[in-house]
Amino acid sequence: MERDAFDVAVRHARRFLDGVSDRTAAARATTGEVAAALGGSLPRAGVAPATVIEQLVAAAEPGLVATAGPRFFGWVMGGSVEAATAADLLTVAWDQVASLQEMSPAGAAAEEVAGGWLLDLLGLPAEASFGLTTGAQMANFTALAAARHAVLARAGWDVERDGLQGAPRIRVIVGAETHPTVLVALRYLGFGAPAAVAEADTQGRILPASLGALLASERAPTIVCAQAGNVNSGSFDPFDAVADLCAEHGAWLHIDGAFGLWAAASPHLRHLTRGVDRADSWATDCHKWLNVPYDSALVACRDAVAHATAMSWSSAYVVLGSGREPSMLVPEASRRARGFAVWAALRQLGADGVAAMIERSCAHAGLFAALVGSVPGVEVLNDVVLNQVVLRFADSDEVTRRTIAAVQAEGTCWLGGTHWQGREAMRFSTTNWATTAADIERSAAVVVDAFEGARQARP
Numbered sequence: 068m069e070r071d072a073f074d075v076a077v078r079h080a081r082r083f084l085d086g087v088s089d090r091t092a093a094a095r096a097t098t099g100e101v102a103a104a105l106g107g108s109l110p111r112a113g114v115a116p117a118t119v120i121e122q123l124v125a126a127a128e129p130g131l132v133a134t135a136g137p138r139f140f141g142w143v144m145g146g147s148v149e150a151a152t153a154a155d156l157l158t159v160a161w162d163q164v165a166s167l168q169e170m171s172p173a174g175a176a177a178e179e180v181a182g183g184w185l186l187d188l189l190g191l192p193a194e195a196s197f198g199l200t201t202g203a204q205m206a207n208f209t210a211l212a213a214a215r216h217a218v219l220a221r222a223g224w225d226v227e228r229d230g231l232q233g234a235p236r237i238r239v240i241v242g243a244e245t246h247p248t249v250l251v252a253l254r255y256l257g258f259g260a261p262a263a264v265a266e267a268d269t270q271g272r273i274l275p276a277s278l279g280a281l282l283a284s285e286r287a288p289t290i291v292c293a294q295a296g297n298v299n300s301g302s303f304d305p306f307d308a309v310a311d312l313c314a315e316h317g318a319w320l321h322i323d324g325a326f327g328l329w330a331a332a333s334p335h336l337r338h339l340t341r342g343v344d345r346a347d348s349w350a351t352d353c354h355k356w357l358n359v360p361y362d363s364a365l366v367a368c369r370d371a372v373a374h375a376t377a378m379s380w381s382s383a384y385v386v387l388g389s390g391r392e393p394s395m396l397v398p399e400a401s402r403r404a405r406g407f408a409v410w411a412a413l414r415q416l417g418a419d420g421v422a423a424m425i426e427r428s429c430a431h432a433g434l435f436a437a438l439v440g441s442v443p444g445v446e447v448l449n450d451v452v453l454n455q456v457v458l459r460f461a462d463s464d465e466v467t468r469r470t471i472a473a474v475q476a477e478g479t480c481w482l483g484g485t486h487w488q489g490r491e492a493m494r495f496s497t498t499n500w501a502t503t504a505a506d507i508e509r510s511a512a513v514v515v516d517a518f519e520g521a522r523q524a525r526p
């Protein structure tokens with residue numbers, strides 16, 4: 068059978084990745100422009116697969132953002148290491164349904180091995196149950212569903228059978244700097260907005276005294292959400308103190324470590340996560356710092372029964388194997404085989420390679436903060452402990468905004484804006500394996516130039 072379209076796609080994929088470092092970081096076309104290039108009315112007749120791919124590339128490429136490239140510093144975006152990208156290409160071709168062992172022994176096995184390696188690498192309990200989800204949002208959702216089961220079961224309530232109506236009230240406590248995806252997960256689970264918010268310090272870390280006061284104020288089934296890696300500052304909650312308080316008050320402790328949990332993979336950075344292994348559940352993204360293609364994340368739970376009870380389902384046509392069944396631990400029935408790419412990234416890098424990659428990103432954040440932060444008028448607003456830098460220019464919202472816009476328009480790199488401690492700021496995040504010190508120096512020079520221009524244009 069002819070497979071010309073594959074050859075065309077691989078050729079374009081290779082060309083794109085070979086050139087991604089030279090691409091303008093931002094897209095050159097808008098969504099509307101790409102839609103127009105792709106669109107028109109539904110064609111009546113088909114065309115050859117290779118022609119489809121050529122048309123897709125021609126229409127889509129101007130609208131691609133170089134998030135896979137080494138100078139994209141927006142959000143928290145990983146690239147993809149070569150073996151993971153290649154394994155994902157195979158995953159698409161193999162088209163396995165990694166739901167049950169029976170459907171894909173290979174898909175289930177890759178997940179099992181890769182998940183076990185992740186627990187080891189991240190210093191989480193080896194006996195924890197785990198699932199691979201689309202992202203940290205769904206990992207948070209899954210973990211908090213397990214938490215909901217466990218705290219209500221302890222109060223004598225079966226939430227899977229009886230739902231939340233009439234259930235004992237669950238109190239959810241989050242930190243003031245909790246990521247919005249945790250709040251969304253809580254909403255999806257029927258909790259609404261958190262009942263209590265623990266105060267945070269200037270880096271976004273939960274203040275144990277505030278959490279302690281909230282925990283002591285009421286006796287109720289309780290879930291506490293803490294964080295490894297604040298999306299702006301990169302800071303870590305004080306897990307030992309938080310875990311002590313949760314143990315004292317019988318609360319379930321969940322940790323959203325979408326990117327920060329990866330610090331545990333580095334002997335030099337692991338101290339930032341001290342106490343993280345004392346939690347009941349964890350969420351982290353593989354598509355961030357492990358550098359596997361989107362979408363890929365890990366949820367892990369100490370209480371495997373709570374995890375499985377919250378997620379599992381059955382039907383007469385479903386035959387369960389004797390071991391771990393992937394779809395019984397995540398909120399998906401049919402699902403792609405994410406384990407292959409995770410396995411491939413871990414196999415390519417090894418534990419030492421992951422540690423080196425994490426440490427390199429953090430060194431790059433330090434370099435960027437030093438280069439830009441040493442310019443008079445630039446203020447680094449956070450303690451740069453990880454891969455995140457928050458900057459403010461001329462102590463002015465307007466100049467900060469103009470600097471960000473000028474950097475984005477220039478195109479060498481991409482950085483976004485944020486609000487930090489009540490002020491507008493630029494945020495920098497680096498997690499891509501391919502970023503070099505030269506990329507950081509080049510980008511820092513662009514930011515400094517943009518600032519000079521923005522400052523001069525100040526009315």
Ligand SMILES: Cc1ncc(COP(=O)(O)O)c(C=O)c1O
Nearest residue numbers: 143202203204246248298325352
């Ligand atoms: C701390 C934190 N939690 C959760 C998320 C959400 O992750 P995802 O987009 O993979 O669902 C992010 C994304 O940046 C994050 O930084």
